[in-house]
Amino acid sequence: MDFALSTEQRLLVESLRAFVDQELYPHEAEVERTGELRPELIERIKAKAIEQGFYAANMPEELGGGGLDHVSTALLERELGKASFALQSIVGRPSNILQACAGDQVERYLLPTVRGERLECLAMTEPGAGSDLRAMTTRAEPDGSGPDGKGYVINGAKHFISEAERADFTILFAVTGVEETARGPRKKITAFLVDMGTPGFEVRRGPTPVSHRGHHPCELIFTDCRIGADQVLGEVGRGFEVANTWLGATRIWVAANCVGRAQRALDLAVEWAATRKQFGQTIGRFQGTSFKLADMATEIAAAEFLTLHAAWKLGQGAMTDQDAAMAKLYASEMLGRVTDHAVQIYGGMGLMEDLPLERLWRDARVERIWDGTSEIQRHIISRALLRPHGG
Amino acid sequence: MKVLVPVKRVIDANVKIRVKADQTGVETANVKMAMNPFCEIAVEEAVRMKEAGTASEVVIVSAGAAQAQETIRTGLAMGADRGVLIQSEAALEPLAVAKLLKAVVEKEGADLVLMGKQAIDGDNNQTGQMLAALLGWPQGTFISKLEKNDSGIKVTREVDGGLEILDLKMPAVLTVDLRLNEPRYASLPNIMKAKKKTIDTFSPEDLGVDVSPRLETIKVVAPPPRKAGVMVDSVAALVDKLRNEAKVI
Ligand SMILES: Cc1cc2nc3c(=O)[nH]c(=O)nc-3n(C[C@H](O)[C@H](O)[C@H](O)COP(=O)(O)OP(=O)(O)OC[C@H]3O[C@@H](n4cnc5c(N)ncnc54)[C@H](O)[C@@H]3O)c2cc1C
Secondary structure, X not given: OOOOOOHHHHHHHHHHHHHHHHHHHHHHHHHHHHOOOOHHHHHHHHHHHHHHOOOOOOOOHXXXXXXXXXXXXXXXXXXXXXXXXXXXXXXXXXXXXXXXOOOOHHHHHHHHHHHOOOOEEEEOOEOOEOOOHHHOOOEEEEOOOOOOOOOEEEEEEEEEEOOOOOOOEEEEEEEEEEEEEOOEEEEEXXXXXXXXXXXXXXEEEOOOOOOOOOOOOEEEEEEEEEEOHHHEEOOOOEHHHHHHHHHOOHHHHHHHHHHHHHHHHHHHHHHHHHHOXXXXXXXXXXXXXXXXXXXXXXXXXXXXXXXXXXXXXXXXXXXXXXXXXXXXXHHHHHHHHHHHHHHHHHHHXXXXXXXXXXXXXXXXXXXXXXXXXXXXXXXXXXXHHHHHHOO | OEEEEEOOEEEOOOOOOOEOOOOOOEOOOOOOEEEOHHHHHHHHHHHHHHHHOOOOEEEEEEEEOOOHHHHHHHHHHHOOOEXXXXXXXXXXXXXXXXXXXXXXXXXHXXXXXXXXXXXXXXXXXXXXXXHHHHHOOOEEEEEEEEEEOOOEEEEEEEEOOEEEEEEEEOOEEEEEOHHHOOOXXXXXXXXXXXXXXXXXXXXXXXXXXXXXXXXXOOXXXXXXXXXXXXXXXXXXXXXXXXXXXXXXX
């Protein structure tokens, strides 16, 4: 067992820290204040990320990406995770699922996304289908009106879709039929690639969440939206299989973001505890404060080990659903506790918008909800425990 | 033109320095280390010269413990071509380092040595000057600007009274100041390339240099904590204090 970082990993972390420090942190206050990302800011950060080779660093080299191994990707997510989510999202990490592109789709969707010329968003969730994605009702029906006499017509609505406002196309999951199974009828889901601007496809901003200012979840509305048969991603009726093949690791990256953000909260808390004086001494001298710091550091280390271990197993081709679920569950809940303790250590100042802490605390909340709620992660882990016993 | 850039591994500039309890030095166990910031500026300048076509090769050299390899790799990831490590677990004094560097300069046939004006650990500000003296080369210290021309190199020095401009013949030793440039951080492709670049390792004996210490550290103590200042409510009060209390005007 070797826990040491390689030379490249160490250099990558050093360089990412400089990038986050110089390119992202200085703009955080603005994004928090305005709730928006200025187009010039997006261009500038994106250009710098491309220049540094961080853009699409997660994608394989043969596709023009950075070719990072999975542990390195986790380190990248940890370091970028320290900064405002809206800002760090500008450093594109194209969704792995685009690697399922075939034929003309490679030039149309995959490669321009790796190059930073196009941006994707991923649309699964619907008002009636959150944790229970198969309950989705957006449907794509075969329709003979396409140029080749094939194609689909899409009707329905998605919500909470990240990046949709900036995106050039969406990876859409929709119902394409029903199959009979031993447990009764089951919806067949297909993944599609749909360009923004296609007639019958409207994007609008949804409600504003408390977490991650400047990052706006959107609603996608499809009304008789016609697309070609060549816009199916993967096989018809096998959308969830495509998702499972390519998106399983996403939870590790969420966990890594949480670890990075928690480390930042701890650094702030330690600094404060070592300098803020009450009753004639620094508050770090009170065990009530110092033991909190000890617990925070210990939990962060535990979450980091779970996360890097899951990433390492992914690289070995041995990662299971529960590895990713455990990392995501523990890291996101740890982040909630750590940021809460950090606010407590700061006292009133912890709630003030002048410091990054209140934001870290607000931002922590969404991590237990998106990419599978904590309950869904526990469900995955417990099913893996009980299933072999028929329980 | 071959450029040699000596770099030093020091405690990271953001770390709060603590003196060891036994007063023999500062605490380095479990402390984050990094390339001396002035050395980073020197590496950056050398890499820019390479990119501009004025330098043909940039060689990073470090004298120190085995971990100094990491510092050399950082320089290679910034764009330098290869590295030389003079491995010595013993503490090295400026004169010893200057002698080691002289040996490497001669071995490599370097045309220019570009280095930090000082390392932020000891703040000695001696090695560059000593190296120039040992080599018998011209030196330009504290430079904030540098321009290669046909006859040699033109440098702007930051001196107490302002700026001093010197024309130096080559080969030369230059020590760089803070305002020369803003060092880059490594790009991912350069990080990937850095691993494949070679680092040759020598011992002081290989280079025929005696590094035995000439100085003895008696003890290291932390400076006394600074007393809090006082706020004055007017310029007149300030002038009065400066004149009558501090007696400086
Ligand atoms: C800011 C933001 C951005 C998002 N971005 C995207 C995006 O880009 N693309 C996308 O497709 N989706 C996105 N989502 C959606 C996100 O993945 C869902 O919010 C999440 O999956 C939960 O679904 P839900 O909100 O409908 O909650 P529900 O599924 O309604 O859950 C409500 C509660 O019930 C619990 N619950 C549900 N089922 C079970 C069960 N079986 N056992 C125990 N408890 C259960 C949940 O854990 C939760 O506590 C985003 C969400 C947010 C908030």
